[in-house]
Structure formats: structure tokens, C-alpha cells
Amino acid sequence: MKRIVLTVTVALVLSACGSSVKLDNVPVEDKGGTTVGTSADAGKPDGSGVAKSGVATVDLDKASQEAFMKSTTRTVYFDYDSFVIRSEFQPVIEAHAKFLKSDKARKVTLEGHTDERGGREYNLALGQKRAEAVRKALVLQGVADSQLEAVSFGKEKPAVLGNSEAALEKNRRTEISYR
Numbered sequence: 001m002k003r004i005v006l007t008v009t010v011a012l013v014l015s016a017c018g019s020s021v022k023l024d025n026v027p028v029e030d031k032g033g034t035t036v037g038t039s040a041d042a043g044k045p046d047g048s049g050v051a052k053s054g055v056a057t058v059d060l061d062k063a064s065q066e067a068f069m070k071s072t073t074r075t076v077y078f079d080y081d082s083f084v085i086r087s088e089f090q091p092v093i094e095a096h097a098k099f100l101k102s103d104k105a106r107k108v109t110l111e112g113h114t115d116e117r118g119g120r121e122y123n124l125a126l127g128q129k130r131a132e133a134v135r136k137a138l139v140l141q142g143v144a145d146s147q148l149e150a151v152s153f154g155k156e157k158p159a160v161l162g163n164s165e166a167a168l169e170k171n172r173r174t175e176i177s178y179r
Contacts, residue, residue, distance in 0.1 A: 097141030127152030
């Protein structure tokens with residue numbers, strides 16, 4: 001009798017551990033900008049197996065580059081004592097990544113800053129972590145690491161003087177500076 005009860009208990013436990021989630025057809029999102037072909041595209045005349053899209057590549061001329069530099073913010077702000085990029089700055093990261101990928105010779109310095117609270121060494125380390133967070137986000141978007149340099153100024157170069165919360169918020173930042 002004990003054996004039957006044990007067998008039934010084990011069967012119930014194992015069946016409870018099962019999942020009804022289907023893992024066979026997991027959707028995959030390609031953010032690489034290329035069109036992914038299907039099995040129907042395997043016989044394409046060019047042999048690529050990739051469907052051709054009707055989207056033309058964009059060549060940024062000098063005027064477009066200047067317009068980008070004027071219209072796009074070059075500052076990512078952070079919360080107090082944090083180096084996590086807030087979701088509201090993701091479009092800024094994506095825009096700069098696209099701009100940097102359009103010209104591999106373009107280089108940028110990521111300047112990490114902090115507010116005046118805390119010691120010098122602590123703020124230099126936090127500023128570096130903020131600059132590195134932006135660097136990693138750009139690399140994840142496809143920017144070559146050789147185009148990026150992350151440096152920290154800590155609390156040495158405040159954007160706004162004062163110790164009000166508004167002033168402190170403006171000083172917790174990473175500035176994207178093109179060279």
C-alpha cells in the first residue's frame with residue numbers, strides 16, 4: 001500500500017512540474033536591420049537566401065550630420081547614486097548608435113559626471129561606471145568599441161552650480177562628445 005501511495009505521489013509531483021508553455025516556436029526579433037529570409041527565399045538567384053527589401057540605405061551628407069548634431073541631445077541623465085540608464089534615454093542611445101555606425105571613422109568620448117555629494121574617489125568611480133554604462137549600451141547597438149572612449153570627471157565639472165535637487169539632477173550625467 002505504501003508503494004502505491006508513493007508511486008501516485010511521485011506521479012502527481014512530476015505532473016505538477018510540467019509546463020504547458022510551448023518552446024518550439026519562440027518568436028525571434030532581429031534588430032540587425034536586415035531582412036531574414038524564409039525557406040521560400042532559399043532559391044533566390046543571388047544565392048543569398050535573404051529576401052531583398054525595398055528600403056534604400058541612408059547616406060548622411062554633411063548637412064544631415066550637422067542637423068543630427070543640433071537636434072539630438074547628447075546627455076544621458078542618471079538617478080542619484082546609480083549608473084543604470086533610464087528607459088527614457090534609450091532613444092538617445094539608439095540615435096547615437098545609428099549615427100556612429102554610419103561612419104566607422106567617427107569617434108566619441110563618453111564623459112561621466114556626478115553631483116557634488118560624496119567623496120572625490122567615490123564620484124570618480126561612479127562617473128566612470130556611468131560612462132561605461134553608456135559605452136556598453138552603444139556597443140550592444142552595434143557600435144565598434146574602438147569608436148568609444150569612456151572617461152570620468154566625477155564632481156569636478158558640474159553642469160549647474162548649486163545644491164538644489166534640480167541642480168544636482170543636471171550634474172548626474174554622461175555627455176556624449178564627438179571628436
